[in-house]
Amino acid sequence: MPAPALPPRSVAIVIGTRPELVKIAHLVRILGPAAHLVHTGQHYDAALSGRFLTELGLPEPTLLDGIGGKPRAVQISAALAQLDALFTEEQPLAVVVQGDTNAALAGALAANARGIPLVHVEAGLRSHDRAMPEEHNRVVIDQLADVLCAATEDNRDLLRAESVPAGRITVTGNTVVEAVQEHLPAADERAALLAAHGVSADRYVLATAHRPENTDDPAALAAILRELASLAEELPVLFAVHPRTRARIESAGLTHLLEPLTELAPLGYGEFLALARHAAVIVSDSGGIQEETTVLGRPLVVVRRSTERPEAMDAGFAELVLPGREIGRAVRRRLADGQAGLRHLAELPSPFGDGLASQRIAVLLGALAAGRAERELSAAA
Structure with a gap:
């Protein structure tokens, strides 16, 4: 599965926490110059997030301001406003969010507001516990996403039970598998x-x-x-x-x-x-x-x-x-x-995949971007 040929900084990858950095790192490396890493600062400090960026071999991200340590609603609204401005100035071909954080929800809302195709990595997770803010985040993101990368067949089935069209869902495995395989000393x-x-x-x-x-x-x-x-x-x-x-x-x-x-x-x-x-x-x-x-x-x-x-x-x-x-x-x-x-x-094999999730997601991104470019050319003609 070769990496797709995409223009520089054409895929905005919005993250805000250290676990997101870990799980998205291999995809960022596969995409190379096409990846534009955007860090909302939900969890950011030089000692921890900076160390993770270096250890994972990731480029310096575009870092948003005034979000870390704030209440949930403030984090989401502040990140959304800054992401909207960023996507207006430099509109990507696609936006990628991972998981169920406030940063992921802000990235999903910003992409949706600007009509930018949205890819949700780790789609379909459900705790069925409404006391968890993350549960609300992930449900909303999955409803907004154009491409839902489900880690397991069970995740796909949960999405289908919520009437998400089958054509928007792909079982890719979970990117954590390659993260562990790559970074275990x-x-x-x-x-x-x-x-x-x-x-x-x-x-x-x-x-x-x-x-x-x-x-x-x-x-x-x-x-x-x-x-x-x-x-x-x-x-x-x-x-x-x-x-x-x-x-x-x-x-x-x-x-x-x-x-x-x-x-x-x-x-x-x-x-x-x-x-x-x-x-x-x-x-x-x-x-x-x-x-x-x-x-x-x-x-x-x-x-x-x-x-x-x-x-x-x-x-x-x-x-x-x-x-x-x-x-x-x-x-x-x-x-x-x-x-x-x-x-x-x-x-025992891991139920979360075979270590090829990031490659599968990169291929999906290439197809998504190619389809969008083709539609834009048709519209211009």
């Missing part, structure tokens, strides 16, 4: 990293927590930290502390619960993958980690009330629990499976 680098953290392969827990349902509720946050602290009595628990999570821990007076844990500063993508690859169990509320663990072949305990990625559960990689003692019970069940359990997961 080599075995010797992983071994050195584990040694630097003082842990042994298959003998530690890796944990993250950042979702508002867990961090904005002091009782839920305390329950998660207590369970991690209890696990730390049995084996090391590496806790990658998101800056937002740290702020919530401090404001709730829960810093003492961090003492039994090994705190990690924000990690680069390759470093995180290396630690996840050799963790005995991962505990997280992240959506992306639910996908990444299926490529790494590691067990995951998902601390959430709902998930838009049931494929990871159905395939046996993950299970869903609420904050509280069920976290520890679920982790200990996975630990009891031992090496046989880890070998079993390592042999």
Whole structure:
């Protein structure tokens, strides 16, 4: 599947968070000069986003102003206004958005307002949980999109059930597969990293927590930290502390619960993958980690009330629990499976595709742009 020949900066790729950067990076590289990366600044700082741009080999983006840290409605409206001005000045042949962030919704609305074809990468995810802002974002984006790149057959079926025309949907796989395959460090680098953290392969827990349902509720946050602290009595628990999570821990007076844990500063993508690859169990509320663990072949305990990625559960990689003692019970069940359990997961294919999603999406973009150019020539004639 060769890369399409597209004019420079003809495909606007709108992102706003670090997970979006990770998942869209390979597509940006395939498109080369045709890709115009636009960062809304929803999550942007030089230490984290800047580091990810460098690590992922991405060009400097066009960065919007005054969006990070604002309420959801302000983020969307401010990004929409700036994107509309940008697309008026330099109209792309197509706009690409990834996932379900506020940045993705703003990009979708801006494309729709200007009549620019919209491509939604990771279309069709549904948690059926209306309390999640992301659920509203993804439903609206899918209704606006001209090309919907569904990661799985189940995602396609959910879209069809919402009356999205079949001709707009293509099952491409999820771009996370190639991201993990490309950025997982080599075995010797992983071994050195584990040694630097003082842990042994298959003998530690890796944990993250950042979702508002867990961090904005002091009782839920305390329950998660207590369970991690209890696990730390049995084996090391590496806790990658998101800056937002740290702020919530401090404001709730829960810093003492961090003492039994090994705190990690924000990690680069390759470093995180290396630690996840050799963790005995991962505990997280992240959506992306639910996908990444299926490529790494590691067990995951998902601390959430709902998930838009049931494929990871159905395939046996993950299970869903609420904050509280069920976290520890679920982790200990996975630990009891031992090496046989880890070998079993390592042999399972990821339900999220074969690592060719970005190439398929690039081909779709080429066809979309060619069709638009042909229509414009016909109209001019």
